[in-house]
Amino acid sequence: MFSVRIRLMLWYAAVLAVSLLAFALLTYYAAANIFYQRQDEALRSTAETVASAYMQELEEEQSIPKANEVVLAEMVFPNRFVEVTDAGGSVVAWSTNLSGQVLTIPADALAQARRQTIGFVVVNNLRVAVVPLSTNKELGYAAVAEPLSVIEVGLQRLRRYFLTGVPLILLLASAGGYFLARKSLLPIASMNQQTQAITARNLSARLDVMNERDELGGLARTINDLLARLERSFKEQQRFVADASHELRTPLAVLRGETEVALSQSRSADEYQASLALIKDEAERLSHIVEDLFILARQPLDRPTIAQRTVRLDSVVAECGRAAQVLAARKSINLTMDAQAQPAISGDDELLQRMILNLLDNAVKYTPAGGEVSVELSQRNGHARLTVRDNGIGIPPQDQPHVFDRFYRVDKARSRAMGGAGLGLSIAQSIAEAHGGMITVESNGHHGSVFTVQLPIDGRPTGV
Numbered sequence: 184m185f186s187v188r189i190r191l192m193l194w195y196a197a198v199l200a201v202s203l204l205a206f207a208l209l210t211y212y213a214a215a216n217i218f219y220q221r222q223d224e225a226l227r228s229t230a231e232t233v234a235s236a237y238m239q240e241l242e243e244e245q246s247i248p249k250a251n252e253v254v255l256a257e258m259v260f261p262n263r264f265v266e267v268t269d270a271g272g273s274v275v276a277w278s279t280n281l282s283g284q285v286l287t288i289p290a291d292a293l294a295q296a297r298r299q300t301i302g303f304v305v306v307n308n309l310r311v312a313v314v315p316l317s318t319n320k321e322l323g324y325a326a327v328a329e330p331l332s333v334i335e336v337g338l339q340r341l342r343r344y345f346l347t348g349v350p351l352i353l354l355l356a357s358a359g360g361y362f363l364a365r366k367s368l369l370p371i372a373s374m375n376q377q378t379q380a381i382t383a384r385n386l387s388a389r390l391d392v393m394n395e396r397d398e399l400g401g402l403a404r405t406i407n408d409l410l411a412r413l414e415r416s417f418k419e420q421q422r423f424v425a426d427a428s429h430e431l432r433t434p435l436a437v438l439r440g441e442t443e444v445a446l447s448q449s450r451s452a453d454e455y456q457a458s459l460a461l462i463k464d465e466a467e468r469l470s471h472i473v474e475d476l477f478i479l480a481r482q483p484l485d486r487p488t489i490a491q492r493t494v495r496l497d498s499v500v501a502e503c504g505r506a507a508q509v510l511a512a513r514k515s516i517n518l519t520m521d522a523q524a525q526p527a528i529s530g531d532d533e534l535l536q537r538m539i540l541n542l543l544d545n546a547v548k549y550t551p552a553g554g555e556v557s558v559e560l561s562q563r564n565g566h567a568r569l570t571v572r573d574n575g576i577g578i579p580p581q582d583q584p585h586v587f588d589r590f591y592r593v594d595k596a597r598s599r600a601m602g603g604a605g606l607g608l609s610i611a612q613s614i615a616e617a618h619g620g621m622i623t624v625e626s627n628g629h630h631g632s633v634f635t636v637q638l639p640i641d642g643r644p645t646g647v
Contacts, residue, residue, distance in 0.1 A: 195360035226312035251276035526567035550575035
């Protein structure tokens, strides 16, 4: 297959060839028409001149033979032949260059000359113009002829010019088209080379934008935006794999170490029981992390992938509140519920329950003993609004934009001690977005946090 520049040049040459051919044909036929019109006008003028001179001599000499002799002797034109006929069309005089080869004028040409004062006919490859000698007397006719080859010579010269010029113009234009195509596609070739040099190791590289205002500049910007998104996704994937490996490494190390210690020597039943209890706790933590990773692996959650059932949010919130009371009671935290509103949405009740439990678990986990956690469910502007408020340790302003990132923890050492893996809020945000909603956070430093979830009712989009 030809390259793009060759195909562009060929298309350009084909279009130009058709255009030049059409232009040449139109010009040729227009020129031929003009040439023939000018020949007819010239023949008519000459014929009228002969008729006028003939009548003048006839009036002066009062002799038809004398008029014939004088006029035909004086009316000598290069490449033109003159003859005079009587009213019946019989030739009575002719110019010397006819050499006795008189022209027989057809009767219909004579009749046309009587009706329209001029008649044209082709006789023996001669274009003949016929005019009456007198408009008020039927004395005869003056006829002037010229070879058609005079016009043919000019048309032949014009054809030669076209046959020589059109291919030359087409050749020059094709060379220019190839040059322009090569120059126009040079940025694409450059982008191709730069793109081939970009790998997973240098996704930060970007294409050069030569002209931001043309289409190629727009293409380069689009590719750069794509590379930026790929770089962010790749870095996020790398960070996710690294964080997941790190989170899984700790409980696995504890399990392996505790098992090795337990098997290193004989121990009492209480010591074995203590080791098994520790192994159980780490296995449960490992199970929670794997379950969270499985949920995140399903992202992005989309409406067609979740169960579409009518869910009463007040019932889901009440059920989650009863489960969270157990966690709150362990730390003497006062958990209050206000779910008087009864909004119903279309969604997956299990995922919604997981989202609410993650928010409540996060609030209880980072609220000190004796603190307070409140849950409020309301309905506003066609949206269900769930608010989880606590008076715990709060979130610093610089960390608030990242609390929904995977494996992000404000205080990593303290979060690990509390059993967190930094996945709960990320999962909660994913579930909210899967239901067409949104989740936001507000915190005043060390004075607690407020998480607000907005979910559309009847499929209406969530607005801020």
